[in-house]
Amino acid sequence: MSVGFCRVSSVFCRFSSVFRQSRFISAGSARFGSGCQERLCRPLLSGDVDRFGGVTVRDFPPDISEDEFTELLRVSLSRWRSDGRVAAWLHVPIALSRLSAAAARHGFSFHHARRDVAVLSLWLGPGEDRLPAFATHQVGVAGAVVDESNGKVLVVQDRNKTKNAWKFPGGLSDLEENIGETAVREVFEETGVRSQFRSLLSIRQQHRHPGAFGMSDMYLICRLSPLSYRIDFCTQECLRCEWLDLAQLAKTSDTTPITSRVAKLLLYGLENGFHNIDLTMEQLPAVYSGLFYQLYHRRLPEE
Amino acid sequence: MSVGFCRVSSVFCRFSSVFRQSRFISAGSARFGSGCQERLCRPLLSGDVDRFGGVTVRDFPPDISEDEFTELLRVSLSRWRSDGRVAAWLHVPIALSRLSAAAARHGFSFHHARRDVAVLSLWLGPGEDRLPAFATHQVGVAGAVVDESNGKVLVVQDRNKTKNAWKFPGGLSDLEENIGETAVREVFEETGVRSQFRSLLSIRQQHRHPGAFGMSDMYLICRLSPLSYRIDFCTQECLRCEWLDLAQLAKTSDTTPITSRVAKLLLYGLENGFHNIDLTMEQLPAVYSGLFYQLYHRRLPEE
Numbered sequence: 001m002s003v004g005f006c007r008v009s010s011v012f013c014r015f016s017s018v019f020r021q022s023r024f025i026s027a028g029s030a031r032f033g034s035g036c037q038e039r040l041c042r043p044l045l046s047g048d049v050d051r052f053g054g055v056t057v058r059d060f061p062p063d064i065s066e067d068e069f070t071e072l073l074r075v076s077l078s079r080w081r082s083d084g085r086v087a088a089w090l091h092v093p094i095a096l097s098r099l100s101a102a103a104a105r106h107g108f109s110f111h112h113a114r115r116d117v118a119v120l121s122l123w124l125g126p127g128e129d130r131l132p133a134f135a136t137h138q139v140g141v142a143g144a145v146v147d148e149s150n151g152k153v154l155v156v157q158d159r160n161k162t163k164n165a166w167k168f169p170g171g172l173s174d175l176e177e178n179i180g181e182t183a184v185r186e187v188f189e190e191t192g193v194r195s196q197f198r199s200l201l202s203i204r205q206q207h208r209h210p211g212a213f214g215m216s217d218m219y220l221i222c223r224l225s226p227l228s229y230r231i232d233f234c235t236q237e238c239l240r241c242e243w244l245d246l247a248q249l250a251k252t253s254d255t256t257p258i259t260s261r262v263a264k265l266l267l268y269g270l271e272n273g274f275h276n277i278d279l280t281m282e283q284l285p286a287v288y289s290g291l292f293y294q295l296y297h298r299r300l301p302e303e
Numbered sequence: 304m305s306v307g308f309c310r311v312s313s314v315f316c317r318f319s320s321v322f323r324q325s326r327f328i329s330a331g332s333a334r335f336g337s338g339c340q341e342r343l344c345r346p347l348l349s350g351d352v353d354r355f356g357g358v359t360v361r362d363f364p365p366d367i368s369e370d371e372f373t374e375l376l377r378v379s380l381s382r383w384r385s386d387g388r389v390a391a392w393l394h395v396p397i398a399l400s401r402l403s404a405a406a407a408r409h410g411f412s413f414h415h416a417r418r419d420v421a422v423l424s425l426w427l428g429p430g431e432d433r434l435p436a437f438a439t440h441q442v443g444v445a446g447a448v449v450d451e452s453n454g455k456v457l458v459v460q461d462r463n464k465t466k467n468a469w470k471f472p473g474g475l476s477d478l479e480e481n482i483g484e485t486a487v488r489e490v491f492e493e494t495g496v497r498s499q500f501r502s503l504l505s506i507r508q509q510h511r512h513p514g515a516f517g518m519s520d521m522y523l524i525c526r527l528s529p530l531s532y533r534i535d536f537c538t539q540e541c542l543r544c545e546w547l548d549l550a551q552l553a554k555t556s557d558t559t560p561i562t563s564r565v566a567k568l569l570l571y572g573l574e575n576g577f578h579n580i581d582l583t584m585e586q587l588p589a590v591y592s593g594l595f596y597q598l599y600h601r602r603l604p605e606e
Contacts, residue, residue, distance in 0.1 A: 051463075066401070094407040097421075098369070100400035104419065110397060112516060113416035114437075116407065118400075119516070134417075135438040135518040136478050160354075175439050176510040176519065202600035203506060203523075203582070206589060207479040213415060213422070215438040216479065218521060220506075257587045258598055268603050277601045279506070279582070284560045286509060295561055297505035298580045298601075300571050 045076040047089075053125070054087035055080055060096055070102040077106060077124070086125030092118045137216045138209070142170025143183035143224045144266060145195045151270055152243040153263070154193055154226070155255075159239045166244065166255045168221060168262070178294055180281065183222040191241050192232030195224040199278035200296045202262055221262050223269075223278065246270060275299065348379040350392075356428070357390035358383055363399055373405040380409060380427070389428030395421045440519045441512070445473025446486035446527045447569060448498045454573055455546040456566070457496055457529070458558075462542045469547065469558045471524060471565070481597055483584065486525040494544050495535030498527040502581035503599045505565055524565050526572075526581065549573060578602065 047057035057076075064072065080088055090108060092100050094116040100108070103120050111121040112134035123129035145154040155166040169190035173182040180197030187195050202221045209217035233241035249255060250263040269277040279296040286293055350360035360379075367375065383391055393411065395403050397419040403411070406423050414424040415437035426432035448457040458469040472493035476485040483500030490498050505524045512520035536544035552558060553566040572580040582599040589596055 094413060095404050097400040097403035097407075100403075100421075101398050104397040104400075109418045110416035110421055113413035113421050114517075115412045118403075118413055118416050118421055132475060132514060133441070133478065134516055135441050136476060137440045137442050137521065138436070138438050139440050139519075139521070172435060173439065175436065178510075179508055200506065202598060203503065204596050204598045205482055206594070206596035207481075208594060211435060213437055214417075216442075218440065218442070261587075261598065261600065265600060265603065284564075291509070291511060293507050293509035295505060295507045295564065297564065297568060300568065300580075 043072060043075070044079055045072060049085070052087070053085055054089060054131075055085045056089040056091065058091045060092070060099055062096065064099070066098045066102045069099045070105050073103060073106055077122075081124055086123070087131055088122045088124060090120040092120060094118065135215075137205075137218045138212050139173040139179070139182075140170060140217060140219045141173055141179050141182035141186065142168035142219070142221045143187040143195060144168045144201065144221055144262060145187055145193060145224045145226050146246065146266055146270065147226055147229070147243065148270065150243075151246050153246050153249060153266065154187065154191055154231075155242060155244050155249060155259075156190055156233065156238045157240040159235075159237055164239060164254065165259070166249060166252065167259045169238075169241075170219075170221075179220055179296075180222060180294075183224060187224060190234050190237055192228075192230065192234075194227040196227055197281070198223045198225055199274065199280055201265060201277060201279070202258070204258055219258075221258070223266070223274065346375060346378070347382055348375060352388070355390070356388055357392060357434075358388045359392040359394065361394045363395070363402055365399065367402070369401045369405045372402045373408050376406060376409055380425075384427055389426070390434055391425045391427060393423040395423060397421065438518075440508075440521045441515050442476040442482070442485075443473060443520060443522045444476055444482050444485035444489065445471040445522070445524045446490040446498060447471045447504065447524055447565060448490055448496060448527045448529050449549070449569055449573065450529055450532070450546065451573065453546075454549050456549050456552060456569065457490065457494055457534075458545060458547045458552060458562075459493055459536065459541045460543040462538075462540055467542060467557065468562070469552060469555065470562045472541075472544075473522075473524075482523055482599075483525060483597075486527060490527060493537050493540055495531075495533065495537075497530040499530055500584070501526045501528055502577065502583055504568060504580060504582070505561070507561055522561075524561070526569070526577065 045057045046059065047055040049055050077088065089111070090099070090103055097118065100118055100120055106122065108120040108122045111119045111131070113119065121131055123131055147153070154169065156169045157164045157166060169187045170183065171186040173179070179200065184195055184197060187193055199222065200220060201223050204219040205216065206219065207216045208214070231241050246263055246267045250260065250267045255263070265277045278299065280299045281294050281296050283292050284295055348360045349362070350358040352358050380391065392414070393402070393406055400421065403421055403423055409425065411423040411425045414422045414434070416422065424434055426434055450456070457472065459472045460467045460469060472490045473486065474489040476482070482503065487498055487500060490496055502525065503523060504526050507522040508519065509522065510519045511517070534544050549566055549570045553563065553570045568580045581602065583602040584597050584599050586595050587598055
């Protein structure tokens with residue numbers, strides 16, 4: 001789409017009060033020359049430049065039309081390219097979603113969207129798009145609560161499955177929830193049993209996971225110790241819930257392959273020491289952010 | 304927003320040819336009575352009902368305005384609620400993004416967006432929103448390539464970091480890429496060294512990770528065996544690349560805490576057998592989809 005200069009000016013005139021109030025800028029006289037008054041005030045989107053050379057725009061004229069924004073973005077992109085920017089990011093509020101359609105005409109596509117903001121991106125640098133992708137995995141966590149006093153483990157059967165297989169209670173992690181926290185929460189919500197985190201036992205990666213919206217699934221099984229024993233299971237989610245002999249779970253065909261594997265692991269741990277099967281967790285400070293992270297690996301004998 | 308019945312009719316009349324061609328339906332006479340011709344043809348969005356009782360709309364009248372769609376959606380939501388639907392999903396093409404703004408007026412928000420489609424959702428059922436969230440984690444993988452013949456490991460220093468710390472080469476998984484594949488690919492891209500996957504060593508979970516767009520990061524370190532030894536490192540990404548003594552990496556302060564931990568693990572494995580530190584991988588069939596997944600856990604002595 002190519003629109004003449006006069007129309008750009010009219011866009012600017014209509015929205016000049018908006019541009020003055022917010023963070024929109026006009027191209028400087030140094031570049032366009034002082035002889036042309038119209039070019040002096042040619043409007044541009046204003047954004048923050050990141051350390052990778054990308055520009056991010058978060059403020060938009062609230063009343064601009066799709067067509068007017070298409071033109072404003074054309075002029076801005078031309079400037080960003082000549083300034084050597086390698087990428088452009090637009091954080092478009094849902095109420096201004098028509099601007100996303102306008103951006104698509106210039107090659108922008110959705111990078112991601114959450115709640116009331118869509119983030120669109122366009123690679124401007126040389127060669128192929130090198131922008132980092134958005135999150136690719138959902139994280140599910142199950143908890144194997146082992147009662148060491150009698151060799152029993154807490155298992156459930158899902159209500160909504162065609163095959164009634166025994167499995168460990170679990171579910172999806174909420175955003176910013178640690179693996180162990182998800183296991184303890186899900187076990188309580190599904191079974192009514194309180195427990196505490198002991199170790200990580202296994203990790204499963206599955207792509208094109210049903211229910212993951214085309215993305216992948218990381219499924220982790222933790223070992224938990226019971227803090228209470230009385231079952232009060234969620235009838236919306238579960239058909240059955242029992243304390244089952246680990247030896248029986250390790251042998252039965254009424255279970256999933258991964259549950260069977262982990263039951264065998266747990267049985268070995270029960271008989272030979274859980275240190276044989278555990279990945280222990282330690283919390284460490286992140287290098288730059290001041291935040292902490294959880295690291296899971298084999299404990300060494302000398303630790 | 305409340306608009307009278309006549310306006311609904313006019314929306315329908317303007318788009319009647321669209322509705323006939325595509326999958327839009329009108330509310331049945333059984334519900335609205337046969338005495339009212341206008342009500343007979345009251346337009347509704349048409350969608351697929353899933354097994355959880357949600358309705359998903361993928362087809363929209365291409366020329367409908369924001370205001371007209373707001374009204375069409377109002378009538379459709381009323382019908383879906385009376386039909387007991389628990390959720391509504393709209394898959395809005397980027398060129399029709401103005402419809403997302405209209406949907407937001409009815410409480411819809413972005414569930415996720417990728418490339419040229421935004422998916423909006425609205426919980427219609429009783430109680431709080433129980434819709435599954437979109438992916439929450441990016442997955443990064445590093446590869447520790449250990450040369451068992453001389454106890455050296457392949458390490459790099461990032462070009463773009465303020466502290467020049469030794470670390471294992473690695474990077475983000477592409478969508479549908481397995482953990483081991485990412486490790487081998489990233490090691491080759493960064494260092495020019497070819498390698499093969501041996502085991503998983505550690506998992507780190509970090510929330511509010513810088514560069515993860517507000518989401519979380521799962522960082523996995525794998526043990527790899529070298530298939531070639533000559534270093535030809537990527538100068539865009541790396542400042543240095545070396546085969547370093549494992550014992551030296553385990554002691555140095557010029558590294559990150561996680562690299563130091565894993566170096567100590569690897570040194571122990573080198574001296575006492577890698578079976579002490581490895582999580583081995585096996586591929587298993589998924590229960591329902593016919594696909595396969597990768598499962599990582601401690602190998603048992605009897606296996």
